[in-house]
Amino acid sequence: MRSLLRVGHVLTAVACAAGLAVVTPAGASTSPHWSPRLDNPYVGARPYVNPEWSARAAAEPGGAAVAGQPTGVWLDRIASVTGANGKMGLRAHLDEALRQGANLVQLALWNLPGRDCGWLSTNGELGFGELPRYKQEFVDPIASTLADPRYARLRIVAVVEPNSLPFLTTHVLPRPDATMSCEQVKAAGSYTEGIGYALARLGxxxxxxxxxxxxxxGRIGWDDNRKPTLELLAKAARSGGSRLANVHGFITNTGNYSALREEFIAKTVINGQHIRQTRWVDWNPFLDELSFAEFFRAEAVAAGFDPRVGVLVDTSRNGWGGPNRPTKPGYETTVDTYVDTSRIDRRARIHNWCNQTGTGLGERPVAAPRPNFDAYVWLKPPGESDGASIPLPIGDENFNRECDPDYTGRPDASPDPTGAWRNAPPAGQWHSAQFQELLRNAHPPVG
Structure with a gap:
């Protein structure tokens, strides 16, 4: 049973690249013996430390304290599979994992046609009609590389196209954030077909x-968002030659800032008013990631997914520590005051997602932190920008107004600020100022 395996094993620390001892596992070069299939791949794992991220983290004041943490390797272009512009490709990362003596590598496949429905800060290289290229030039080379017997003893965790299917719930009609591109993508079925194909090949x-x-x-928690998202997940897992059994688990909070547990919002009714009536909660049945993930997992199992499916939580940027972190329940003058002075997540609105100020590193990566949770992970490498805060000289194709700290023109007419950093670089580039704040506001603290 999965629950018997989850006893809080801390992921084995791997030394940062600067001081890493060279260890080559016996027979790693051409071993044909595949690693035994595990219920939880993180238990007893020695996770891979990406030397490119580690070097950037170590170069920041105080960054050496976390530079040895494992983070996700994002494959977000066709060229990222082979490596380009001086960056490591997939095979180079796998070879480095063997050199480190690691036995677990975390990947994010993120290059669907019309990625994120053409969302401006992260729009990908493939057009809406280029599903054949996605399959043949992106998924197939990844699968072929991972199938090399040289890497048979590595446990490969592959997060397949994060953010994509939730977009097809929250950005289609009748939602206020609906876009024509998301409507077109959903109607075409390219996301479900592409994800299904990737699941089938990796399976x-x-x-x-x-x-x-x-x-x-804070995005999928409401019933009218959660249920259609689950339906899309099941449809994708049955598309492209795949089946539900190819899904080993789910991940929540990828690249986001939602609190792991809102420990100080203990009361549900203040002065006769339920906390769901508040501006922050807004009738959401969930306050944090743990409660949401546990419930979603149970619904997924009821919908036909394997009863042993596990959950990952991305805790790379949801620590919310520092001097402004609450230490006890808040004031009970009004229900809104109670929630706002009690909550750990200090965003102006739960939907804010771009380069949030005031954030901190969250829980360090750990295996089996609680029943049915495979691990807390840092899939999003902390320090990498979510998007540029101003239009770029080459045009606005990489500028999303949610990354503009002065933007107030949302479709839902919300007056709340975006909470985004000023002077932030384009998505994926190193954001030194935010990384330093993540260190300062880490919870648990760094050191």
Whole structure:
């Protein structure tokens, strides 16, 4: 049973690249013996430390304290599979994992046609009609590389197209954030077909564990968002030659800032008013990621997913520590005051997602932190920007107004600020100022 395996094993620390001892596992070069299939790939794992991220983290004041943490390797372009512009490709990362003596590598496959429905800060390279290229030039080379017997003893955790299916719930009619591009993508079925194809290809490789993204509680928690998202996940897992059994688990809060547990919002009624009536909660049945993920997992099992499916939580940027973190329940003058002075997540609105100020590193990566949870992970490498805060000289194709700290023109007419950093670089580039704040506001603290 999965629950018997979850006893809080801390992921084995891997030394940061600067001081890493060279360890080559016996027979790693050409071993044909596949790693045995595991219920939880993180238990007893020695996770891979990406030397490119580690070097950037270590170069920041105080960054050496976390530079040895494992983070996700994002494959977000066709060229990222082979490596380009001086960056490591997939095979280079796998070879480095063997050199480190690691036995677990975390990947994010993120290159669907019309990625994120053409969302401006993260729009990908493939057009809406380029599903054949996605399959042949992106998924197939990844699967072929991972199937190399040289890497048979590595446990490969593959998060397949994070953010994509939740987008097809929250950005289609009648939602206020609906876009024509999301409507077109959903009607075409390219996301479900592409994800299904990736799941099917990866499902033939014994040491690959595929996870699907379920958004986060502040996006998918409401019943009318959660249920259609689950339906899309099941449809994708049955598309492209795949089946539900190819899904090893789910991941929540990928690249987001939602609190793991709102420990100080203990009361549900203040002065006769339920906390769901508040501006912050807004009738959401969930306050945090743990409650949301546990409930979503149970619904997924009831919908036909494997009863042993596990959950990952991305805790890379949801620590919310520092001097402004509450230490006890808040004031009970009004229900809104109670929630706002009690909550750990200090965003102006739960939907804010771009380069949030005031955030901190969250729980360090750990295996089996609680029953049915495979691990807390840092899939999003902390320090990498979510998007540029101003239009770029080459045009506005990489500028999303949610990354503008002065933007107030949302479709839902919300007056709340975006909470985004000023002077932030384009998505994926190193954001030194935010990384330093993540260190300062880490919870648990760094050191």
């Amino acid at each position: 033939t490789i014994p040491n690959v564990y595929s996870y699907l993204d379920i958004g986060h509680h």
